[in-house]
Amino acid sequence: MAVVIVQGGFDPWQEIQGYQNTLDGMSGKFGATSVFVGTMRDFNAGDPVKGMTLEHYPGMSEKQLETIVAEAQQQWPVLDSLVMHRVGDILPNEPIVLVAVWASHRGDAFDACRYIMEALKSRAPFWKKERLGSEDGRWVGENTKGYKSV
């Protein structure tokens, strides 16, 4: 289980590949990998966005992500997981967050991955400030829901 806060760009697919290669003893054990990657869009709330800065609460962000991963492990038989979250300055089309979950069966992998992602959105202390035009930045007010009926 790894939780990583990243300053600077990362390629989520390379990170998953690299992490999976380090999983000794997992060969042949996992049948399912569920992955979510969040990427910066160039529009939000109807406005074009040029870039953003991601602030976090160092120490608490790691702690909260580790708690969330532990909660997922308690609810589903997760074999391993990787959570990465970027901080600092970001440009559109760059990855912000990666959640990958390895499990024996697909239902568990899907459920745990989505649980981690939703909990991260609602509890991990990160804040986005968007750069719109030549103006000052705009703090994003609140995350939208990931489930339709919650």
Next chain:
Amino acid sequence: MAVVIVQGGFDPWQEIQGYQNTLDGMSGKFGATSVFVGTMRDFNAGDPVKGMTLEHYPGMSEKQLETIVAEAQQQWPVLDSLVMHRVGDILPNEPIVLVAVWASHRGDAFDACRYIMEALKSRAPFWKKERLGSEDGRWVGENTKGYKSV
């Protein structure tokens, strides 16, 4: 939207990366990518498995996968998707299936990816024959459910 039947091994993370790079005009538009990768395990139904052979119905497997992807597009605002399925001889720890969905928002990406995966398991004409020991192969009887309460 791509549906690919693969004879021989493939690296799902490289395939996603490569496919994403071909998505002209998608830069900055997708905020969410949901991915599922199914990998061959070295055990099934209580027995160690040495390898398997995946048979399919050429033509119908592509047709069904394309229908399933079209159904997902009708239900969720999917920007793009990639479905790959391996056929032929497979060894434990090798990828069997990849479903990747790109969307603006995470709920749609998660839902569409899981929908495609569940429909694939229940409708795409592929059949697994496992090699157990020195004996003859064993056909897998039926796929298990991906949702707990279905």
Next chain:
Amino acid sequence: MSIKVRYFASLKESLGCSEDDLVFAGLVSVRDVWRYANPQQPLPDNILAAVNMEYVSLDCSIDDGDEVAFFPPVTGG
């Protein structure tokens, strides 16, 4: 009318046959195709059928040139 019948996976192995070309006169259903092609074998439970690569019920009627396929529950993914 002439049709092609195909079998897959465990069904192909148990029948010892992967495909057949059949000629019929008159209206026939998917179920009839099985009966004519395999007079000694009852139609297995849980069998799936496709006509021209689309799933159909066993009562679906067949046209000239159709490809009819029978196979066990799918186990891909």
Next chain:
Amino acid sequence: MSIKVRYFASLKESLGCSEDDLVFAGLVSVRDVWRYANPQQPLPDNILAAVNMEYVSLDCSIDDGDEVAFFPPVTGG
């Protein structure tokens, strides 16, 4: 007792302050910490609070050496 107070994101900007060191005598809650630290500012709606990097309610009581943080709704991911 002495505690550290921290502010993040839009709250840090509107207060013009990222952290404070405060000294109290007696029992205080998270809400009291805000009052002492920002006597001119009502506690904003929707504010979140953490003590030693765990979420707490505003009525949570504070111990010597605690780190108390206030911040707006989180928007990561």
